[in-house]
Amino acid sequence: MLFRPNPSSGVPIYLQLMEQVKHAIETGALRSGEQLPGIRPLAEELVINVNTVAKAYRELEHEGVIELRHGSGAFVSENARAEKLADALRGTRSMVAAAIERLRARGLTIDEIRRLFEAELARLSRRGQRRG
Amino acid sequence: MLFRPNPSSGVPIYLQLMEQVKHAIETGALRSGEQLPGIRPLAEELVINVNTVAKAYRELEHEGVIELRHGSGAFVSENARAEKLADALRGTRSMVAAAIERLRARGLTIDEIRRLFEAELARLSRRGQRRG
DNA sequence: GCTACTGTGATATTTCAGTAGTACAGTTGA
DNA sequence: TCAACTGTACTACTGAAATATCACAGTAGC
Numbered sequence: 205m206l207f208r209p210n211p212s213s214g215v216p217i218y219l220q221l222m223e224q225v226k227h228a229i230e231t232g233a234l235r236s237g238e239q240l241p242g243i244r245p246l247a248e249e250l251v252i253n254v255n256t257v258a259k260a261y262r263e264l265e266h267e268g269v270i271e272l273r274h275g276s277g278a279f280v281s282e283n284a285r286a287e288k289l290a291d292a293l294r295g296t297r298s299m300v301a302a303a304i305e306r307l308r309a310r311g312l313t314i315d316e317i318r319r320l321f322e323a324e325l326a327r328l329s330r331r332g333q334r335r336g
Numbered sequence: 337m338l339f340r341p342n343p344s345s346g347v348p349i350y351l352q353l354m355e356q357v358k359h360a361i362e363t364g365a366l367r368s369g370e371q372l373p374g375i376r377p378l379a380e381e382l383v384i385n386v387n388t389v390a391k392a393y394r395e396l397e398h399e400g401v402i403e404l405r406h407g408s409g410a411f412v413s414e415n416a417r418a419e420k421l422a423d424a425l426r427g428t429r430s431m432v433a434a435a436i437e438r439l440r441a442r443g444l445t446i447d448e449i450r451r452l453f454e455a456e457l458a459r460l461s462r463r464g465q466r467r468g
Numbered sequence: 469g470c471t472a473c474t475g476t477g478a479t480a481t482t483t484c485a486g487t488a489g490t491a492c493a494g495t496t497g498a
Numbered sequence: 499t500c501a502a503c504t505g506t507a508c509t510a511c512t513g514a515a516a517t518a519t520c521a522c523a524g525t526a527g528c
Contacts, residue, residue: 214485216515227451242474253517258475275474275524292442293452300456303435310424314457319359320425321453324432325446348486374504385488390505407495407504 206233206241209250217252221260226269229280231297232290240270240278338365338373341382349384353392358401361412364422372402372410 206228209220228234240246243261247254261278264270271279280286307317338360341352360366372378375393379386393410396402403411412418439449 211516218515223451223454227455230448230451244474255518256516258477259515261475272475273525274476275526277474277525288443289448292444296439296442296444296452297456299435299438300452303431304453304456304460306431307428310428311420312424312428314460316362316421318453318457319355319362320428320432321436321450322355323359324429324436325450328436328440328446350486376504385486386505387489388487391486393505404505405495406493406506409495409504 207246207250209252211252218256218260218263221257222264225260225264229269229286230289231293234280236280236282236286238280240280242277339378339382341384343384350388350392350395353382353389354396357392357396361401361418362421362425364425366412368412368414368418370412372412374409 207221207224209217209224211217213220225234225240234240240261241249243254243257247257250257261270261272265272265278268281268283271281273279304317307320308314312320339353339356341349341356343349345352357366357372366372372393373381375386375389379389382389393402393404397404397410400413400415403413405411436449439452440446444452
């Protein structure tokens with residue numbers, strides 16, 4: 205199962221779905237032009253409502269991540285960025301894992317690590333480097 | 337001003353406040369036993385409701401981060417963890433910043449970096465290493 | 469053309485988190 | 499005792515999210 209939002213996490217399901225789709229594309233699990241699961245089948249599989257999936261897809265289209273073709277389905281956008289990203293990400297996962305491992309070795313909990321990263325990312329955002 | 341949640345960020349104010357209090361404790365900006373701002377003064381300063389601050393404080397107490405004394409005020413819990421953390425965190429900020437910098441050098445946006453970390457942290461969480 | 473699949477759209481309902489206003493209650497010190 | 503501070507509790511409003519249900523519309527294959 206490629207996607208699995210957690211309904212009791214507090215984070216809206218449609219947002220989780222969006223993040224997971226994006227992440228799948230970034231890591232290459234979903235490739236440019238590839239078709240995504242249909243709204244109805246996916247909703248049934250995840251045991252959520254059709255509208256929730258539809259909302260996620262609509263937002264993703266609005267962000268240019270995917271392309272919706274009425275009657276045909278949803279497809280990953282054909283942009284060069286995805287390909288570049290897959291390349292750029294090759295090896296970064298181990299890099300990230302290593303960084304986290306070092307922090308855990310210092311005795312930090314996952315939550316503490318998360319706050320550290322968020323604080324640092326927030327600092328960057330504030331410095332004019334707007335979100336992509 | 338020590339705390340400043342952003343009401344229009346989408347993230348609940350009381351959660352932001354909680355994170356900021358924790359972060360302040362972890363970095364040593366707030367020390368063990370130290371008194372936090374009163375609910376009303378703080379609410380007024382941040383231009384939010386008293387209950388919002390109260391909720392944040394209540395949750396923090398429930399997590400064992402602070403201690404509430406009815407009639408007296410809110411105080412940072414006297415646990416050894418805070419002291420250890422301040423030590424453990426000395427130097428980690430530059431470590432985190434360096435990791436992020438490497439990713440940015442590869443052309444990733446802040447959002448993409450965030451998803452990478454979240455995915456990796458989620459992986460850890462799922463493996464039985466529950467949140468602290 | 470028909471069928472079975474796709475996404476679109478509208479509407480109503482429900483639930484729940486977040487926030488707010490206000491009254492209550494404990495503590496402290498003059 | 500009183501005043502001024504602390505946190506606590508209750509009630510209510512609001513809006514976002516999710517659900518359910520339905521009808522509509524484009525596409526592809528037979």
